[in-house]
Structure formats: C-alpha cells, structure tokens
Amino acid sequence: MKSILLPLAANMGDHAAIHMAAHLATCFGAAINGLYIRPDPVGSIAFMGEGLTADMMQDLCDATTNEGLAQAARCQDIFNEIMAKSSVGTDKSSIPIAETNGACARWQIAVGDITCHVGRKARTADVAICPQPAAEYPDLNDILQGLIYRSGRPVFMIPSGTKLLPAKPSIVLAWNGSAECARAIGAALPFLHIAEAITLLQVGNIKDERPTLDDAAQYLGDHGLEATTLQIEPSGQGVGADILSHKTVRAAQMIVAGAFSHSRWREMILGGVTSHLVEHSDKPLFMNH
DSSP states (O other): OOEEEEEEOSSOOSSHHHHHHHHHHHHHTOEEEEEEEEOOHHHHHHHHOSOOOHHHHHHHHHHHHHHHHHHHHHHHHHHHHHHHHTTOBOTTSOOOGGGTTTOEEEEEEEESOHHHHHHHHGGGSSEEEEEOOBTTBHHHHHHHHHHHHHSOSOEEEEOTTOOOOOSSOEEEEEOOOOHHHHHHHHHTHHHHTTOSEEEEEEESOOOTTSOOHHHHHHHHHHTTOOOEEEEEOOOSSOHHHHHHHSHHHHHOSEEEEEOOEEEETTEEEEOHHHHHHHHHOOSOEEEEO
C-alpha cells in the first residue's frame, strides 16, 4: 500500500481519519493525497433562487469563494500539523522524505460536487480513508457514497475517536462468499500480512454455489496467512448486528467486509448489512464494492 487518498471537507468532526492516514503512511511508507473539496460558488446562486441582480449574484459568488478558501486554509493547517506530529513530510515541512521511510503528504483543493471528485480521484489510490458518516456532518455521507460507488477501490472508514491500529492488529473478515467480500479481502492483504490474528466470520449459511469459509482460509494460506474460521448462528437481530456483537469482533481492531448495494429509484443505496456496519461500527471498517 503506497498511495492513500484522504478526502476532506468543512465540518468533518474530529480528526481521527487524518491521524489514521498519517499512521498508515508511516507504517507502509505511503504517500497521502489530501483532497479538500469546496463548494462551487455558482451552486449558491441556484440554491438561493431567482430574483437576484447581477451584482447580488457576484457578491454571493465572492462570499462563497472567500468562505470556501478560508475553510480550506483552516483544514490544511490541521492537516499539516498532524502530518508534522507524525513525522510525515509535506510541501510546507522541512522533514526529508528519506527520513520518513518514504511517507509523504500532498495537498490539493477541488471545487464542485464532493461525490464526483472523491470517486474519480480515488481510482488512482490504493485505498481511500474517510470518517464515519454522522447526521450532523452531511458531507461525510457524500464522501463515503462517492468512494464506494464511483472509485472501484477499497474504502477504510474511521469512526470518531478511533485509536491508531497497533503494530500487529487483530482483524475480522466478515465472509459470505460474495464477489464484493472477495475483493475486500484481496485489497486488505497489506493489513493481513501485519496482523497478529485473522478470523473469518460467517453468520448462518450462505448459498451453496459460493466459496466456503474453508475456501477463503485456503486462499489466505496461499498468501502465507493463517486464519481461524468461525460460523455463528443468526440471532434474528440481523447479520450486521450479529457481526458487531460477537466477542471476536469486540476484541478486534479492524473489520473487513464487502460493501453491498441495491438499486432503488435509480439511486445506489447501501444494503442492510453494510448500512448497519457503517452506522454502528466502533471499529475501523475496511470495505470494497
């Protein structure tokens, strides 16, 4: 893992995702691409409605632009401060990359729709790191949706208050034999190679034609990884709830799962299991669609 995308916007809550990105950059000698997306001032005019004079529209555009630039500057200051504390070199630091095991950080500002920008930019990253969505920060849900559905790359969601991963984390792989799940596990191999313990967890039975827990364990074995397989009975509370409540997951530091979806009213909506994990997980959640 050598390239990390870190999408940022105004009103992001705490800085757990930035800290995690810096931590992983130092662990893997990776480059962080900090991407701040600020609103397009033209969109403010459409939102405010008709009846504005040309001067009023220009004033509104100028105010939106200035506020967006000020917010971007504040976010960049936080970004640079966290990178410096983590010894990750940036354009504004004096830390030579040779002294950071290759870890470095770049900063870029984009203007426009968050969902489109993060989805396209993440296509050239090994992983995108983002905060867990929260009702009080609507931009976070747009970032997660854009990454999952538009990037084709894995997404590492970091809940608020998350501590940094230990040097050898315990990782649970939520298995159901789907293509999304297989892609998530394949993308998570850099993490699995440093894991202290790996558990393949399946809730209930899966379709007969899908690869089994033993098939998944054999795949990991081909990569020199030893995994414990565990199948549990459904409780009736839902697969997502069963995963998060299991003692093995409670003791782990990271969950890997496929990101499932279905089409509704021409919009892509996260499936029930994924929605539950995204909303309720207090562990970092590594997903792929």
